[in-house]
Each structure stands twice: as structure tokens, then as C-alpha cells.
Amino acid sequence: MRRDLIGGLSIAGLIIGAALLSLIWTPYDVTELAIASRLAGPSIDHWLGTDQLGRDVLSMVMIGARVTLGVAVSAIAIGAGIGVPLGLLAAIKRGIADDLVMRANDLVFAFPALLLAILLSASLGSGAICAVLAIGIFNIPIFARITRGSALVIWQRDYILAARVAGKSATEITVEHVLPNISGTILVQATIQFAFAIAAEAGLAYLGIGAQPPLPSWGRMLSDAQTMISFAPWLAIFPGLAIAASVLALNLIGGSLKSTLSRS
Numbered sequence: 001m002r003r004d005l006i007g008g009l010s011i012a013g014l015i016i017g018a019a020l021l022s023l024i025w026t027p028y029d030v031t032e033l034a035i036a037s038r039l040a041g042p043s044i045d046h047w048l049g050t051d052q053l054g055r056d057v058l059s060m061v062m063i064g065a066r067v068t069l070g071v072a073v074s075a076i077a078i079g080a081g082i083g084v085p086l087g088l089l090a091a092i093k094r095g096i097a098d099d100l101v102m103r104a105n106d107l108v109f110a111f112p113a114l115l116l117a118i119l120l121s122a123s124l125g126s127g128a129i130c131a132v133l134a135i136g137i138f139n140i141p142i143f144a145r146i147t148r149g150s151a152l153v154i155w156q157r158d159y160i161l162a163a164r165v166a167g168k169s170a171t172e173i174t175v176e177h178v179l180p181n182i183s184g185t186i187l188v189q190a191t192i193q194f195a196f197a198i199a200a201e202a203g204l205a206y207l208g209i210g211a212q213p214p215l216p217s218w219g220r221m222l223s224d225a226q227t228m229i230s231f232a233p234w235l236a237i238f239p240g241l242a243i244a245a246s247v248l249a250l251n252l253i254g255g256s257l258k259s260t261l262s263r264s
Helices: 003-021 057-093 095-109 113-124 128-155 158-165 170-206 218-225 234-263
Strands: none
Touching (some): 003 057, 003 234, 057 095, 057 128, 057 170, 057 218, 057 234, 095 128, 113 128, 170 234
16 A cells, blocks of 8 residues: 555544544533633643633644534535536536536636635525535536546447447446446545645635634634734644645545556
């Protein structure tokens, strides 16, 4: 197994483990304020220090992992769940249907995730749901394009022609032959987009559009820390490292998977 894949899986495993553990336990309750312990540096009692309200940073980072991963997974599920079928449909139908799907994708792709989030927050209000929808909608044309392009290549193969001669319908060919052969490409793209979704969620939370207090979020932690970085740098360092580690892990996994598929 490639070293980069092992490294990526190890880092991702630690982050996912912290997120799952936060469901049942954290060192401290992040909803309780401890003003007497505010802005305490890393110590035995608080491994990653405390924030301006005396909340434990380690506990907040753990819960932030749960929030960020939850938003990212949901967004990728929306993007792939809608984009992949649209791409397969475009590859099957060609002609007008293909043009309609691709032009609709161009229209959606013209709106960045940030702009979509602002529009959604204006109508739905800020929150994790807004971030999920904005990032998910932004990912739909990406998955549709990669799926369509990969599927068109498979449709030119000889075994697809043999399946058509055997009387199989376009749907049967897609399910039995096309989708299994492009699943690796979709998986690699999903891994790459997952890294993007984590960074995007942090960016939206930083701007106040994502998850709202009292729910901790890595991006919001960075936003709250920006005015205190000179005398309490740990408030920015640890959530920043969490974001960087998550994106690095997914890029390592995606790069390794891409290299493996290109050799096969």
C-alpha cells in the first residue's frame, strides 16, 4: 500500500475518530462558560487551552470536526446524488437532453459556493443547512461533467456494442457496464471534492454563514480568534491545523487512488 494512502487514511481516521467520540464524550461541556479560566494556554487541565469564554478548545475542535465532516458528507451526497445521474443521462440521451443538462450545469457552475450561500442565507437564514445546500449545489455540475465525460468513453467500447447487440436497454447497459467502470473515477472526484467541501464549510463558517453558535465550528473558531491571535495564538492554530490536516489527508487519499487507477 502506498505511503501517501497510509498517511492520508491515518490522519483521516484520527479526525473521524475525534468526531465520533464527540458524540458521546468531550473533555468539557462547550456550552458551559468558565470565565475564571478564560484565555488559559495549553496545560494539563486544558490540552489545547481555553477561549475568551473559558471553553475548552480541545472539546470545541472535536465537536467542530463532527460539524465540518457532517456538512461535507451531506454536501457531497447531494452533489454526487444528483450530478452522477444527470451525467449518466446526458451520456445516454445525447442530443437535446445532453445540451439541456450541460447548459443547466453551466448556469449553476457560474455561481460560486459563496454566492449561493449568501443567496440561500438571505432566504433560509444562516446555518449548517445553508452551507450544505450551497456546497452541494455547487458540486452538482462537477460530478455531472466528470460522469458524462467518463461515461461517453465507456460507451465507445466494444463490449458496450456487444451488449447492445444482445438486446440490452440503455438503462441496463448503464447499470451493469458503464457505472461500474466509472465508479473509480467518481470515487476519486468525490475525495477531491470532499476536501474542497471541508475548506468551503470552514470559509462559510468564518464569514458567519455556516453553523451558528453555540455549535462550535472550525471556521467560526478562526473567525473568533482573529482579534486575539497576538496574545492567544492557540485559538487560531489548532482549528487551523485541523482544517489543514483534513484537506491534506483527503488530497493524499485522492492522489493515491488516482495513481492506482491510472496504472490499472
